[in-house]
Amino acid sequence: MYKYIIRRILVFIPMLFALTIIVFGLAQLAPGDALSGKSLADPNVDPEIYEQQREALGLNDPIYVQYWNWISSAAQGDFGNSLIFNGRSVMELIEARFANTLYLGLFSLAITIIVAIPIGIYSARKPYSMLDYGATGFGFLGLAIPNFFFGLIAIYVFSINLGWFPSQGTLSSPGVSGFDAFTDRIHHMVLPGITLGLAGTATYMRYMRSEVLDVLGSDYIRTAKAKGMSERNVLYKHTLRNALIPIITLMGFEIGVLLSGAVITEQVFQYPGLGTLFLSSVMNRDFPVVMAIALILGILILIGNLIADILYSIVDPRIRYD
């Protein structure tokens, strides 16, 4: 097992390397650079100044020189300075956003699990009941609504008209701390969290339902029931454990989907996370930030996949890695 993990991690390195080359190439191919967008903002600034800054930043160097400069400092953990945020350190910019996105992701995952699993189980136990129909209907709808659209309507209804939840940001003021800060943060994450988790909830709900149905119909459960085990016992001892296996695996791979969704959801709610930062950095050609985020996401997804594989082998001992 350990050997397997180490081998997997060793494979990561060339893959991450390839990833940086691809993203760097794309970032450089894009027309214009970080300073070209700035220069139209203020006609009182002599464009010559931007030319001097370009030279100083090495933006006029050949692409392989720029890549080498980037990769050699990145290897030492230095991701350089942002070109758009007036030269602020990339790491510092990403740090706070990363935490925000992480909270949002975890929160929406929590909603997904809390909603999807019980309802999925209930639907499977009482198929064709009212709730089952409701849940299935919701499941289909959740997959059919573009999440930005859902977010816009949620803001309009729950934030503007009803005033139940804030529509912007992560906290109501910089002063809050302690437990208040925690509840405040949750309060701010309700709308974006639901929006982000919508599609996931729908998917998991349907998965859970069908997995439980599959397990309930299988021979060993029938045997267990025949042996006189109580309904409850059958459900919790056998059914759930087996039905959860695919769900757990799915979640490891779900990180990428969640992060994709975050790009759009964060935009709708002006939520200061990695998604909004990435989007604005791509648009403004802030390649040091783009590179750093791509690298971080790449590592996250690789780790997510690895954990999923490991968990899979733990819950299902038939699977072995060596």
Add this chain to the structure above:
Amino acid sequence: MLKKKWLLFFVLMLSVGFVLAACNEDDSSKEKENKTQAEGGDDGASGEPQKGGTITGAMDTAPAGVFNPIFYEESYEANILDFTHESLVSQNKELEFEPHLAKEWEINEDQTEITLKLEEGVKWHDGEEFTADDVVFTYKAMSTPGYIEAGGIRSSEYAERLLGYEEFSKGETDEFEGVVAEDDYTVTFKFTEPNVTILKDVGFSIIPEHIFGEVPIDEMPEHPATLNPGEVIGTGPFKFTEMLEREQYVLEKHADYWKQEPYLDKIVWRVVDQSVMLGLLESEEIDFIADPSGVPAPDYETASGIGHVEIIEQPDFGYQLMGFKINHRKDADVEAGKIEPDNWVPNEDMSEQKVRQAMAYAIDREALVDNLLYGHGSVINAPIAQQFWAYDEGAATKYEFDPEKAKALLDEAGYKDTNDDGFRETPDGKEWVVNLNYPTGNKLREDSAPILEKFLEDVGINIDLRQPKEMTAYQEELEKDNSDWDLYLLGWSLGSGDPDPVGLWNATAPYNYSRWNNEESEKLLKEAVKTPEAFEQEYRAKKYSEWQSVFSEDLPALLLYAQNKIYAHNKRLNGINPMPYSYNNEPENWWVSE
């Protein structure tokens, strides 16, 4: 199987219900419309100013986060710095310079020197005394070698003309002669040449020497006193004390402010998406919407319909234009970054003056303003902000909407439809297609492009409306004009310091994207700043008036419209008195009534 039908029915009902629930919610904004509309800013000022209170403003994008006047770049950061930092002089509503941190000044005869007496007893936020050394330091920092490389962009505007700038900024000498402290409260600026814009040049925000004095210039942008709330030090009426980065920026009153103690305790800036701003103003979660975007013109009705909201509307400093690429540069010049009018190649059809004029007559700019801007803007004919003394409405050709005249001009120039395809051909009978390029990033401008296309096609010009590009990509192609571009859309926001249009329309100016080269214009622009005549504003006004006439006749660009700034605030907020160039004026006088 019956059950599946039920499911289908259920799903459809749910979807319909969901959408309906979302759209038939309240019409409160409409109900309130019959209440009195507030225009102008005189009704709220009733009663004595009260102390205390917190107000919240909204801006649609977060500041980049560099709160140091010599390194900040954008208007969102300015929304903080306007409250925290001050300059020696400021501008009044007529755009005349007035005393601020400097209480009086004297300019020598040939306008190469200005000596300013500073206010005494001005305290920095940390309690230190403000002196002439701070002024010297600020200008010295902008002239220091490495300033530009560290990310500074203000030197060309404020430092370049100072005496000895060249030598000092190249590191050839350690002695900075440009700004000299005579004593603690007297400072003299010296310029290489007679300076027509001398008061503008001394009007830069001052940073504290006692904080940054020992900091190397390349470390200044990352210094805590540049980045962190509580450590940013200025002399302004408010201190920047707290922030939730990208979300909230808190300004607290500077009790020792030299003019008077500000009334308000706190001003909080919240970063809020444009789309929900009005909703928050209505629910009183925010109190004012100000620079840089203000309330979008289409939302004016909604905003003015809110009972507790007062609106202030004024012209913006800037304009949108449709430029004609009159000339293109050669590849070699673009490669080398040279702007050499003698090497330019005329862009065949756009270099024809009559064609440009015809296009101007073909476009109904009044209609753009009335419909696209909902009337909240104006048609201008010369590229000088209309607030300036230099703007001369009368001097410019008006180009009122006249498609017949447009057609006649095109006929005259030889552009006729010879093959009856509905579009005109070039004088030598070839197919004539004019491309129109535009950037994304400004909704109204994006909307205007296809409308312009239609106006031009109505007079028989075949327009190739190109796909909009992001600003970064757009700028690159716009600047490197060895392409096939004919028409381009662009907006400029101008400075309020001086009306001189030379940076945008001089033949060799990089921003002269039309690559317009007109001898008379060159001559007038030079004369307008020629000393000693140009020390008289009247003389300059006359020259600019002549220049505006030349510009509008030769027409390197058609000015489409100047938008209005629409500011909105809660009526409980009093003492708001925006300057033509900024909302953030004298915030120490703002107060709230309960």
Add this chain to the structure above:
Amino acid sequence: MHTNLESSLPTGPENAPIDQQYQHKTPFQLAYQRFLKNKLAVVSVFVLLAIVIVCISAPLLTSQDPIETDVFNIEKSPTDEHILGTNGQGQDNFARLLYGGRISLIVGFSAMFFTLVIGVLLGSIAGYYGGKVDSIIMRGADIMLMLPFLVLVLTIMAVIDKVTIGLFVTIIALTSWPNLTRIIRATYLSLREQEFVLGARAIGASDVRIIFKHFIPNAIGPIIVNATLMMATYIIVESGLSFIGFGIPQPTPTWGNMISEAQNIRILRDHPEAWIPPGLAILITVLSINFIGDGLRDAFNPKSNRR
């Protein structure tokens, strides 16, 4: 099991037990029969068909030009002439809804088609030949999957100078093949050692023949199911990209860019006619595609309990 082998049908372990009455029918016929029993899916086929027909016959239903701007009719409420009002450029919303449907459906369909071609091709090669080719393709897929889909798409879109429908579709297809490739490959791996394949190989059938005759028919179930679900996803993806400004650019109408114009309280509140129709159109289209996809899954895989 053994009786099935006699019927020369290439059969995987998945659909081994088959009711007696279906004995003489091909898997397609069987699937077809099972599909017909799923009323929801059948209704969805007709709904989708209706939407397609309405969009195709757009010129018959409206005389308005979806691209024509009108400065004197900006953001107008519905009138007889503009039955759904006009947008911020004075374009007719109803015409944009119909013509936009064409684009949305074309984008969804052709992106799905190209993904399918790439995915099936690479998946077949990887799964059939294995070895070096397999590991090259799968490493490629791994690298593509290292970035979240949207992040990858945005990075590529930023490079593109002029976004056309074709280019947009290509980018979507080029960034989303890995998942399908993995599925196909896995199916092939399980088939590779099956007796009928070994048999075919033993009698000297060519690779292409084996792939087309034995592999693809066996993998067709997952392929078709994935294809329908992909098409639904792509319609949603296009709208999301439109929202953040990376979709099919103006003036081309799509349902996506129509609803993303509603990112403003004023339009949400005052002009529901501008965004509800395209919103419903996306909703209903995606719903029916998903129902059809579900129906197909049940049809091809009768053991599944998913509805």
